[in-house]
Structures are given as structure tokens and as C-alpha cells.
Amino acid sequence: MILMKDIIREGHPTLRMRSEEVAFPLSDEDRKLAEDLLMYVKNSQDEEMIEKYDLRPGVGIAAPQVNQPKRIFALHFDESSDENLSLIAINPKIVSHSVERSYLTSGEGCLSVDRAVPGYVPRYARITVKAFDIEGKEYKMRLKGLPAIAFQHELDHLNGIMFFDHINPKNPFAEIPNATPIDRSSGD
Ligand code: 4LI
Ligand code: NI
Numbered sequence: 291m292i293l294m295k296d297i298i299r300e301g302h303p304t305l306r307m308r309s310e311e312v313a314f315p316l317s318d319e320d321r322k323l324a325e326d327l328l329m330y331v332k333n334s335q336d337e338e339m340i341e342k343y344d345l346r347p348g349v350g351i352a353a354p355q356v357n358q359p360k361r362i363f364a365l366h367f368d369e370s371s372d373e374n375l376s377l378i379a380i381n382p383k384i385v386s387h388s389v390e391r392s393y394l395t396s397g398e399g400c401l402s403v404d405r406a407v408p409g410y411v412p413r414y415a416r417i418t419v420k421a422f423d424i425e426g427k428e429y430k431m432r433l434k435g436l437p438a439i440a441f442q443h444e445l446d447h448l449n450g451i452m453f454f455d456h457i458n459p460k461n462p463f464a465e466i467p468n469a470t471p472i473d474r475s476s477g478d
Contacts, residue, residue, distance in 0.1 A: 302402075304357050305447070309362075323360070350363060364377065364379070381422050384414075409462025410466055415434060
């Protein structure tokens, strides 16, 4: 089980690497890693598990964040929200995206960043993605809203990019052209 002590933080060189493609069929090790990542995000949204293991809530986590530079991440959105999505993405890619952008008005957080970095993080509002699941089956889906933002945030991790790289350094809250703000007081 992944705990906060297993998550590397800002400054660790692995977070700046380009992660390696994963080969199929998955090795037992890679399968376990993928399952552990999904289990982390699920647990991190469960009150009792948060208390018991001192987890920080997240909707996404990527393999390089546990110091394994492989192209795998997991996303989980609970049914309490309008989105209801749980996925493992292996060798993921964005095949097309909207011109329109979006951003979280409260900014983005990251399990590997122990400080609040204020500012808007411009993302594509809608993306069509392709990835492989744990069985090596390719899937394609369209995402919008927070799931689209989280997918882009996690895909960035596989390329050594941190969310704050996208924040306008002169004015973190500068208006983003052609963008729809997404208001989310907090998770769920
Ligand atoms: C408790 C239980 C306010 C501040 C609002 C919490 C269940 C920030 C938002 C959650 C912010 C859940 C989240 C992300 C932000 C802020 C991620 C709380 C977990 C809200 C997810 C990857 C960016 C994703 C919306 C600095 C660890 N997640 N909030 N950003 N939630 N959560 N990101 N932004 N301001 N990060 O962090 O999983 S994309 Cl679900
Ligand atoms: Ni992150």
C-alpha cells in the first residue's frame, strides 16, 4: 500500500524525468504498481483511511511520484460528484483537444508539492485520450471538467512537468484567453 512517505517531493530529480513506456503484457511488478496507484487515490478519498494512514486526498497520482519513472497513472472520482470515473492509464496520450481552455479557480494541488502555489494553471477544456488498461487493452475516451484537468496534470508528470510550470510568473492570476473557469470549493 502506498503511503505519504512513499511519495517523493518537489526537488527530487525523478519528478523532472521523462518516464519510460511500459511493455505488455505487464510484468507482475508493473501490474502491482498500477493497482497500488489506483488504490492510493481511492483510499485518499475515504475518511477512515485518511485518518488511519494520514493520507493526503487526491484524484490522481502518477508512477514517477512513487519514484518509478514509468508511463502509468491512476485517476479516481467518487460517485458523490457529477463525475464518476476510475481509471488506470498506461502509455497514455492526448489524441485531440479543444481550442478552449479551462482552469481551476482555486489553483492546482499536487501530492508531491507541500506548499500552495497560487495561480491559474491553463489546461485544455476537453480532451480525447487513448491509453492502455492493465490487461493491455487500448481504450479511447473524451474527458471534460476536473477529470480532463487531472488527466493533463498526471500526463505532465510522465513528462517531468509540474503544474506550476504552467503558471504565469509575472501575474499568476492573469486572465487566460478562451478559458472557462472551474469552481470547486474542494474535492468530492
Ligand atoms: C477530500 C476528500 C481548493 C484548493 C479547491 C478532498 C476527497 C485547491 C481545489 C478531495 C484545489 C477529495 C484537488 C487538485 C485541487 C488547491 C490532485 C480535494 C482531492 C480537491 C482533489 C490533480 C490538480 C489534482 C479544487 C492550491 C492532489 N486536486 N484540488 N487540485 N479533493 N482536490 N488536483 N485544487 N489549491 N491533486 O489545491 O489530485 S489536478 Cl477528492
Ligand atoms: Ni501532481
